[in-house]
Amino acid sequence: xxxxxxxxxxxxxxxxxxxxxxxxxxxxxxxxxxxxxxxxxxxxxxxxxxxxxxxxxxxxxxxxxxxxxxxxxxxxxxxxxxxxxxxxxxxxxxxxxxxxxxxxxxxxxxxxxxxxxxxxxxxxxxxxxxxxxxx
Amino acid sequence: xxxxxxxxxxxxxxxxxxxxxxxxxxxxxxxxxxxxxxxxxxxxxxxxxxxxxxxxxxxxxxxxxxxxxxxxxxxxxxxxxxxxxxxxxxxxxxxxxxxxxxxxxxxxxxxxxxxxxxxxxxxxxxxxxxxxxxxxxxxxxxxxxxxxxxxxxxxxxxxxxxxxxxxxxxxxxxxxxxxxxxxxxxxxxxxxxxxxxxxxxxxxxxxxxxxxxxxxxxxxxxxxxxxxxxxxxxxxxxxxxxxxxxxxxxxxxxxxxxxxxxxxxxxxxxxxxxxxxxxxxxxxxxxxxxxxxxxxxxxxxxxxxxxxxxxxxxxxxxxxxxxxxxxxxxxxxxxxxxxxxxxxxxxxxxxxxxxxxxxxxxxxxxxxxxxxxxxxxxxxxxxxxxxxxxxxxxxxxxxxxxxxxxxxxxxxxxxxxxxxxxxxxxxxxxxxxxxxxxxxxxxxxxxxxxxxxxxxxxxxxxxxxxxxxxxxxxxxxxxxxxxxxxxxxxxxxxxxxxxxxxxxxxxxxxxxxxxxxxxxxxxxxx
Ligand code: SF4
Numbered sequence: 001x002x003x004x005x006x007x008x009x010x011x012x013x014x015x016x017x018x019x020x021x022x023x024x025x026x027x028x029x030x031x032x033x034x035x036x037x038x039x040x041x042x043x044x045x046x047x048x049x050x051x052x053x054x055x056x057x058x059x060x061x062x063x064x065x066x067x068x069x070x071x072x073x074x075x076x077x078x079x080x081x082x083x084x085x086x087x088x089x090x091x092x093x094x095x096x097x098x099x100x101x102x103x104x105x106x107x108x109x110x111x112x113x114x115x116x117x118x119x120x121x122x123x124x125x126x127x128x129x130x131x132x133x134x135x
Numbered sequence: 136x137x138x139x140x141x142x143x144x145x146x147x148x149x150x151x152x153x154x155x156x157x158x159x160x161x162x163x164x165x166x167x168x169x170x171x172x173x174x175x176x177x178x179x180x181x182x183x184x185x186x187x188x189x190x191x192x193x194x195x196x197x198x199x200x201x202x203x204x205x206x207x208x209x210x211x212x213x214x215x216x217x218x219x220x221x222x223x224x225x226x227x228x229x230x231x232x233x234x235x236x237x238x239x240x241x242x243x244x245x246x247x248x249x250x251x252x253x254x255x256x257x258x259x260x261x262x263x264x265x266x267x268x269x270x271x272x273x274x275x276x277x278x279x280x281x282x283x284x285x286x287x288x289x290x291x292x293x294x295x296x297x298x299x300x301x302x303x304x305x306x307x308x309x310x311x312x313x314x315x316x317x318x319x320x321x322x323x324x325x326x327x328x329x330x331x332x333x334x335x336x337x338x339x340x341x342x343x344x345x346x347x348x349x350x351x352x353x354x355x356x357x358x359x360x361x362x363x364x365x366x367x368x369x370x371x372x373x374x375x376x377x378x379x380x381x382x383x384x385x386x387x388x389x390x391x392x393x394x395x396x397x398x399x400x401x402x403x404x405x406x407x408x409x410x411x412x413x414x415x416x417x418x419x420x421x422x423x424x425x426x427x428x429x430x431x432x433x434x435x436x437x438x439x440x441x442x443x444x445x446x447x448x449x450x451x452x453x454x455x456x457x458x459x460x461x462x463x464x465x466x467x468x469x470x471x472x473x474x475x476x477x478x479x480x481x482x483x484x485x486x487x488x489x490x491x492x493x494x495x496x497x498x499x500x501x502x503x504x505x506x507x508x509x510x511x512x513x514x515x516x517x518x519x520x521x522x523x524x525x526x527x528x529x530x531x532x533x534x535x536x537x538x539x540x541x542x543x544x545x546x547x548x549x550x551x552x553x554x555x556x557x558x559x560x561x562x563x564x565x566x567x568x569x570x571x572x573x574x575x576x577x578x579x580x581x582x583x584x585x586x587x588x589x590x591x592x593x594x595x596x597x598x599x600x601x602x603x604x605x606x607x608x609x610x611x612x613x614x615x616x617x618x619x620x621x622x623x624x625x626x627x628x629x630x631x632x633x634x635x636x637x638x639x640x641x642x643x644x645x646x647x648x649x650x651x652x653x654x655x656x657x658x659x660x661x
Pocket of ligand 1: 010013
């Protein structure tokens with residue numbers, strides 16, 4: 001039996017509560033509030049207390065999906081990434097970099113967001129970068 | 136936020152407007168309760184008599200979209216009575232005369248007529264706020280999701296400057312961010328006009344700095360906002376769209392319009408953790424690791440940067456978002472070779488002055504609030520201490536403008552939207568949590584008992600709500616939490632999406648859609 005308790009930050013609202021995910025043999029079983037977090041001081045709201053319930057939900061996307069004959073079909077990472085790159089290249093060559101746009105995410109990490117806007121600006125060459133926080 | 140969460144506790148007046156704090160930001164509500172217990176005055180202004188209203192010294196229900204008129208009225212009262220902070224205005228601000236000329240046009244009687252709040256309440260709110268030693272304003276999307284969103288925010292800034300309630304502990308104008316890392320997404324340059332750290336893309340020196348750091352030729356042209364991207368897809372200017380971790384098919388106003396736009400894309404790629412109405416339209420869907428499966432950082436509403444740590448391996452074949460981006464970049468011939476999230480953070484900090492002093496080792500413990508320019512800097516819990524970032528604080532003269540759509544004979548009700556306590560944003564995560572979904576498995580529309588009686592609608596009955604843009608069928612909840620003539624729908628539910636109804640009219644500057652106000656009609660379901 002392998003038990004771990006991992007300190008991380010809640011992914012729901014802008015409070016940013018500190019919480020422990022309790023992991024038993026690779027499955028997250030419970031959530032506990034961090035007592036020393038200056039934000040939540042040992043408390044969580046109802047969303048935080050149950051945050052482990054969505055993480056390993058059977059509906060999670062687990063393989064790349066590519067549209068073929070109108071439907072999304074499973075595919076390998078290799079062919080998915082090749083397809084993504086060839087479409088972006090094709091559009092950039094045919095219509096210019098500003099024909100491609102990117103939405104970064106208020107739910108992803110700073111590192112993910114930094115890299116996506118860098119891809120848009122440095123690799124594609126467009127400032128068409130926004131996110132849904134206006135919403 | 137200009138100030139930190141903890142400082143809220145020590146304010147002696149808290150003014151909450153357009154934030155359902157106990158639902159949207161429960162742990163900030165805790166600070167408000169504590170301040171209240173220490174004797175602070177609490178003012179709550181909201182179209183719904185939300186939970187916070189029960190603790191308030193004054194609760195006032197404004198007519199939708201009238202915040203500027205109400206606030207100008209309060210400032211009129213403050214100025215005429217000489218309750219303002221003359222020294223602060225004199226030393227720290229400019230453009231005061233033009234501002235005064237504007238608020239003179241809003242005697243409390245006129246503000247009352249427009250906002251529906253009594254003159255007495257307007258005077259009392261003005262007095263509580265102005266006479267406090269340290270007053271803090273808290274707002275959220277109820278202020279920004281209007282065609283007058285920027286006007287609303289500037290008017291709140293006027294109020295705080297007028298009374299000198301800014302740049303000190305426990306004061307300030309504090310927007311609560313809707314989602315956990317909105318702050319970080321903006322800080323990281325997830326905006327069409329700025330690189331990371333709010334450095335403008337159209338300033339040649341800054342462009343040159345990033346061209347050198349990134350070894351690439353960059354565009355000086357400001358990019359498209361999300362709403363302009365949608366329009367661009369429809370008129371053919373935009374052909375490809377890459378979406379990471381967002382679900383505009385539920386979160387955007389006027390969903391039918393968004394659907395047409397996404398369908399028009401030649402190439403739509405979505406990186407996400409769950410299937411959503413947006414992934415259904417994609418040509419390519421890539422499975423990402425959830426927050427529990429990766430390392431990284433989030434920046435919360437008080438600008439506190441905190442660590443996210445990996446608890447389990449990514450499920451199935453899911454990969455880190457940054458890994459996916461890097462693999463695509465390499466295929467495009469722009470090499471990236473990061474081995475960890477930490478390496479990405481370090482590169483980001485090297486080009487972002489506000490984050491320059493932050494590193495993973497320093498984030499152990501309580502995290503750090505930016506600006507944190509050097510490795511020995513302690514972080515910055517409150518902004519604008521001795522001066523505003525632009526130097527002097529600028530008063531803006533702001534007139535009242537009505538919302539883009541108001542009720543009429545055909546669509547006689549106001550509709551406003553917001554959150555429910557158990558769900559989050561588009562429900563992608565919370566609705567897959569058994570306990571949370573059990574609490575609230577479907578959307579409801581709140582309407583006032585008098586309106587229910589007039590239309591003969593019973594509690595729990597399914598009714599049709601229609602706007603000029605669409606119709607949804609939804610269960611009625613009869614409650615006097617909401618005002619007469621107004622209905623409220625939470626926006627978390629894809630199958631009864633409130634945003635089928637909402638108006639995509641935008642604030643002219645911030646380009647934020649007017650989710651908080653539109654006109655609808657109600658009918659018994661066929
Ligand atoms: S636990 Fe609740 S209050 Fe804390 S960050 Fe998560 S959603 Fe927000």
